[in-house]
Amino acid sequence: MAAESTVLTGAQVVLPSGTGVQDLAVHGARITAAPPPDARRLDLTGHYLIPGFVDLHNHGGGGASFSGGPEAVRKALHTHRTHGTTTLVASTVTDDMDVLTRQAGVLSEFAEDGEIAGIHFEGPFISPCRKGAHSEALLRHPDPADVRKLIDAARGQARMVTLATELPGGIDSVRLLVEHGVIAAIGHTDATYEQTREAIEAGATVATHLFNAMPPLGHRAPGPVAALLEDPRVTVELINDGTHLHPAALELAFRLAGAERVAFITDAMDAAGIGDGRYLLGPLEVDVAGGVARLTEGGAIAGSTLTLDRAFKRAVTVDGITVEDAVQALCVNPARLLGRWDEIGSLEPGKFADVLVLDQNFDLKGVMRQGSWVKPLQLA
Numbered sequence: 001m002a003a004e005s006t007v008l009t010g011a012q013v014v015l016p017s018g019t020g021v022q023d024l025a026v027h028g029a030r031i032t033a034a035p036p037p038d039a040r041r042l043d044l045t046g047h048y049l050i051p052g053f054v055d056l057h058n059h060g061g062g063g064a065s066f067s068g069g070p071e072a073v074r075k076a077l078h079t080h081r082t083h084g085t086t087t088l089v090a091s092t093v094t095d096d097m098d099v100l101t102r103q104a105g106v107l108s109e110f111a112e113d114g115e116i117a118g119i120h121f122e123g124p125f126i127s128p129c130r131k132g133a134h135s136e137a138l139l140r141h142p143d144p145a146d147v148r149k150l151i152d153a154a155r156g157q158a159r160m161v162t163l164a165t166e167l168p169g170g171i172d173s174v175r176l177l178v179e180h181g182v183i184a185a186i187g188h189t190d191a192t193y194e195q196t197r198e199a200i201e202a203g204a205t206v207a208t209h210l211f212n213a214m215p216p217l218g219h220r221a222p223g224p225v226a227a228l229l230e231d232p233r234v235t236v237e238l239i240n241d242g243t244h245l246h247p248a249a250l251e252l253a254f255r256l257a258g259a260e261r262v263a264f265i266t267d268a269m270d271a272a273g274i275g276d277g278r279y280l281l282g283p284l285e286v287d288v289a290g291g292v293a294r295l296t297e298g299g300a301i302a303g304s305t306l307t308l309d310r311a312f313k314r315a316v317t318v319d320g321i322t323v324e325d326a327v328q329a330l331c332v333n334p335a336r337l338l339g340r341w342d343e344i345g346s347l348e349p350g351k352f353a354d355v356l357v358l359d360q361n362f363d364l365k366g367v368m369r370q371g372s373w374v375k376p377l378q379l380a
């Protein structure tokens with residue numbers, strides 16, 4: 001059977017070269033510049049077409065977690081896809097090394113099948129001073145031998161490791177990650193400004209949820225925030241849910257880093273896409289009330305219930321970020337960071353047809369992933 005061809009017509013298409021009304025043609029799984037003459041035409045006048053979102057940091061959703069078995073992984077993945085995330089790096093949380101290496105095995109199969117874009121290990125190599133919703137008893141120093149164990153267990157599918165680089169072994173671990181083509185992310189850290197600069201010099205390129213789980217910006221102790229924001233080599237993750245960051249802090253970061261160096265992430269946990277209740281984040285219990293997830297014990301913020309369609313809408317309707325800059329932060333930058341720019345991150349011919357349909361209010365009306373509708377089109 002010949003691959004199906006569809007031409008999406010009449011919509012404002014957001015492209016790296018600019019935004020304007022034009023046709024977007026899909027042939028099979030990919031975008032094409034030359035659709036066959038008998039291609040089906042679909043009128044999307046009054047809508048926006050943007051690339052599918054790329055989430056670098058996501059623990060789960062739909063009541064299921066990426067720390068669970070294959071069924072749970074599928075459920076969490078499906079939930080985020082229906083909210084526009086067509087590429088997702090699955091994040092683990094601090095746990096026993098044995099549990100993490102086993103989970104790496106589960107997730108690496110999904111990555112090999114192209115269902116997820118790899119694994120992000122958040123912990124156990126983080127600071128007890130900034131542990132957030134990670135289990136203190138299970139934290140450990142970033143001994144390169146242990147870091148190596150996780151890389152090996154992921155069978156080539158480790159994409160990112162978040163670590164407190166100021167801890168013993170931290171800088172050597174950054175170098176080890178870089179050698180293996182794994183992103184070294186600075187986070188859950190108590191580092192000083194100088195220590196953070198040293199980690200960036202060693203090759204760290206991502207700030208794990210900037211501002212959250214690190215010392216605040218001080219005028220005599222600028223800390224990691226200043227070091228990460230000022231360095232053109234670093235991409236800063238921001239959780240744009242209105243809870244994790246004051247709007248002014250978000251604006252400050254966005255302006256300082258520039259749209260090219262921001263990646264909006266969810267840091268989502270199980271409750272994303274469902275609602276309030278009691279959940280697990282790795283081994284810890286979490287209560288979700290009013291969409292805010294907090295540890296049952298101690299009350300630390302424990303991930304988010306965010307989905308990237310909400311992060312996008314908030315960016316353009318509340319934060320005053322342009323559609324193009326929001327696309328940069330949610331699609332382009334994370335795609336480049338993952339080394340996948342040739343396949344995803346923009347609506348250019350030859351790339352996967354990962355296409356989101358938004359209405360004039362920036363509400364998500366359809367999600368196409370690799371040419372198939374994973375959220376069926378709902379037109380008014």
Ligand SMILES: [Zn+2]
Pocket residue numbers: 057058059091122267303
């Ligand atoms: Zn996280």
